[in-house]
Amino acid sequence: MNDVGELKHFAQTHARAQRIAHCERILAGISTDEDGRPGSWGTEWTRHGDALRERGRLLAALRHYNMARFPYVDGPARALAHRRSLESFAGWAAGRSLERLEVALPGGRVACWASGLSAERPRPLVLLCGGIVSGKEQWAPALGALDRFGMAGVVLELPGVGENPLRFDGDSWQLLPRIIDAVADRAEVDTVYTVTLSFSGQLALRAAAEDKRIRGVVTAGAPVKAFFTDADWLARLPRITADTLAHLTGARVDELPELLAPWALEPALIADLDIPIAYSASRRDEIIPAADVRLLRDHARRLRLVEHDDVHGAPRHVAETRLWALLSVLRMHGVRGPRTAALGAVLRLLSARGQNRSHDSHGPR
Structure with a gap:
């Protein structure tokens, strides 16, 4: 079982990210993480999700089911919540310009959601992916915004998360690159951008070093090097983070330092990336060490960094981060016009209210 106090603490971030307004009221009714018991984590969040689903509020229901399965499926209650989240999203997506995409890969079939794919009119492609605890359905509604700006999008999950059966390694x-290959006949895959948050950001930076089709990376709170190599930092990770990484990798928590060390991205790899990188950092991040942000600042050629006075995931800046991510992709692709100007004005207003720091880096220092 997870520690209920820690679950409640990190739930605040993920509930805000999903715009769940009455999180505190639900958390007040949770007293245990014992699977299936009244007042337990999975049972209470699912009960609220069921009530919303019965009223036809499928997207709101999905968000509650996502919280019920947080941080990962470890028993019948969370497995039920995950199934209902998939059903709710499929119901919401019906009749919209979204398609379910399944890609056969070594290790299993990876399910994604996509929009804007067309063999007749291929568009630039954006890959979207969350971190180690968020399913693709949480991010898939953002595909609509990409579609409105003439871009195709595919939302996927990290290995081991949701419907991705692969092992995280x-x-x-x-x-x-394999997802890009899978849609190469229906997208302009020589122009690919990624909005890859948290741990998926590390995958995108590593992939960009090998696959020149990736022309820009937008990420937030992504580990780079120190996270993987600093054993003392790993030892101080929140238990939920360590347990989730162990679950996804199939390792024990005490094996993580040795397992993760080779995943580190060296400064030379970062310096060789001649692509724009947009990175949102939290100055009080309890998961990603500040040394990783410094590495990017010192070595990335084309870095646009925004810093929030917040914890991991910047839960007090959710709307701002979503808008910043969209605008970052549009700017990387050179999209200009009244709509992007209006979005930029809104972002500047939100940033001023949040008193954020942003700056550009144009080469190693």
């Missing part, structure tokens, strides 16, 4: 970066 040092070669997981290869997932991104």
